[in-house]
Amino acid sequence: QVQLVESGGGLVQPGGSLRLSCKVSGFTLDYYTIGWFRQAPGKEREFVASISRSGGNTAYEHSVEGRFTISRDNAKNTVYLQMNSLKPEDTAVYYCAAHFSPWQATVLQVAAEYGSWGQGTQVTVSS
Numbered sequence: 001q002v003q004l005v006e007s008g009g010g011l012v013q014p015g016g017s018l019r020l021s022c023k024v025s026g027f028t029l030d031y032y033t034i035g036w037f038r039q040a041p042g043k044e045r046e047f048v049a050s051i052s053r054s055g056g057n058t059a060y061e062h063s064v065e066g067r068f069t070i071s072r073d074n075a076k077n078t079v080y081l082q083m084n085s086l087k088p089e090d091t092a093v094y095y096c097a098a099h100f101s102p103w104q105a106t107v108l109q110v111a112a113e114y115g116s117w118g119q120g121t122q123v124t125v126s127s
Contacts (some may be wrong), residue, residue, distance in 0.1 A: 002026040002116045004033070004096050009121030012086055020081040020121060022096030033099040034079045035114055038092035038123075048094070049081060050107040059107040064090075086125045091118040095114060099117045 008020040022034065026074035034065060036051040049070040050059045058070055069082040099106075108114065 001085045002098070003115060004098060004118035006118045008119040009026045009123045010092060011124045011126065012126050014087060014088050014125055016125070017082070017084045018123060020083065020094055020096075020123075022081075022118060024077045024079070024098065027098070029074045029077045029079070031100055033098070033101045033107055033108055034070075034072060035097045036079075036094060037072040037097060037110075037111055038094045039089075040089075040092040041121075043092075044112055047096070047109045047111065052105050052107050053081065053101055054104045057107050061107055061109075062074055070082060083123070086123075088125050091123060091125050093122050095120045103127060116123065 003025045005023045012018055036048040037045050038048050039045040047061050051070045051072055055072050067085045070081045096118045098116040099108055099114045
């Protein structure tokens with residue numbers, strides 16, 4: 001059974017950092033592009049970051065570029081999202097998602113392209 005489980009969320013002050021983890025099971029991470037998305041109350045789910053199968057290609061939403069870093073450890077079946085310089089507008093539920101890709105370099109920014117999703121982890125940035 002395909003499963004993605006996010007962890008690492010919590011309450012942090014503006015300017016602080018968090019590292020989210022996405023642990024996958026039921027499939028081999030090596031063959032999947034992984035994305036992080038977020039959804040704030042009253043807003044649509046939006047793309048945050050994506051990483052290719054090999055980790056060689058990444059993509060970021062403009063507002064997080066330079067502050068967030070996506071990475072992966074295929075041996076541990078885990079993808080990470082390091083979030084620095086957090087702002088109140090980063091407050092949201094963060095989800096990871098998986099897309100089976102025949103190509104090593106694929107990154108995806110469209111939620112509909114991802115077939116499997118985690119349940120999400122809450123990130124709250126507030127003083």
